[in-house]
Amino acid sequence: MYGEILRTLLNRPVQSERDVRIFAFRIAAICFVLAMAADLALQLIAFGGWIDILRGWAIAAGVVALVAYPVGVYLGRTRLDHHRTKIKLAEQSLADGLTGLRNRASLPIDYDAGPEGTRLLILLSLDRFKAVNERYGHTVGDRVLIRSARLIAEELGNLGHIYRTDGTEFTVLATGCAVAEARAQVLALLARFESSNFGTLEKPVCLTASAGIAEVPAATPFTQAFTAADAALEAAKATGRSRVCLASEPTAAGIVEGDEVIWSADLPPPPRRRRGGRS
Structure with missing residues (x-):
């Protein structure tokens, strides 16, 4: 005793x-x-x-x-x-070694431990990033990722925690924020991407990004919430890139490459991209 x-x-x-x-x-x-x-x-x-x-x-x-x-x-x-x-x-x-943001493993942990109520999952992906690595090399590519992470933190850090959830994909877990407000901030972020130089004066690197937003009701499992945001991001990629799509919006009717429609709803759908190869 x-x-x-x-x-x-x-x-x-x-x-x-x-x-x-x-x-x-x-x-x-x-x-x-x-x-x-x-x-x-x-x-x-x-x-x-x-x-x-x-x-x-x-x-x-x-x-x-x-x-x-x-x-x-x-x-x-x-x-x-x-x-x-x-x-x-x-x-x-639980930290990403390159950007210093929280990593993918920490996202479901923070999601499940977060406050009850409606939340937002915002997924952002750099467009055609593979071309940056192929043209400038992986060292420059890493610097671009670091600068992209810093830019995302500057524009969206007030919404909640930011994560690097894939090679060129970032996620924001937002609480206490309306969809319209989040969308406006994400649009401002994408505008900064379009106007920013991610390289040097001698070797400028221009980049755009696409985003998907899912409004997550209380008690929604993480997998379901992430899948909804991921589908919205895929829609943004499929309809021209450098834009924001909401999970509540109708599915895009086709895939656009530049100004050319390369697939429409009248044709069989193209194969779904693998996550590691999303561009």
Whole structure:
């Protein structure tokens, strides 16, 4: 029973400086109680008078103050450092190594842990990014991705968390935002993409992006919500790129390449693009 009590007192999490002090106080209190119990046992065996009892208590209190409490602080800080290291490693495992945004694995976690109510999933994909890598190389391509992530964060960071969910695909998990407001901000973002140079003065890189927005009612599973936003993004790609489509909008009637319609609803649908090859 006493061992269980000690484990309960000492195994509580240490997650802040306040917890360190509380942990050290617990260590000191336990040591003081043990010292008092030992002194009481000695006095029962051989009572030496009240002066000896008071002297023993004073020595025990001094030892606890000078030794037990500092040791408790040291042990508490060790546990706090361990906790912070675990948090840091957990955050690193959920971060994208190139852009610093949160990664795909963290999106369903944040979605399920988010507040109840209507949310928005906004998917953005860079258009024809494969041509950038082929023309300028992957080093330039990485810089373009980093600058694109920074641009998205500047324009949409106020809506919620931003994730890199695929090679050239980014997702915003927005809360407390109306569809019309989100659409307006995404349109402003796409306009900045069209007017920005993602390269250098010597080697300018022009780029556009497409977006899909899904309004997600409460209790909607993540997979269903993401599929709806992904379908809206596919519609934006299929109808000319550099535009925004809503999941609630009708499906596009055809695929446009530049000004030319290369597929219409009267013809068999083209094969669905693989996610890794979306451009």
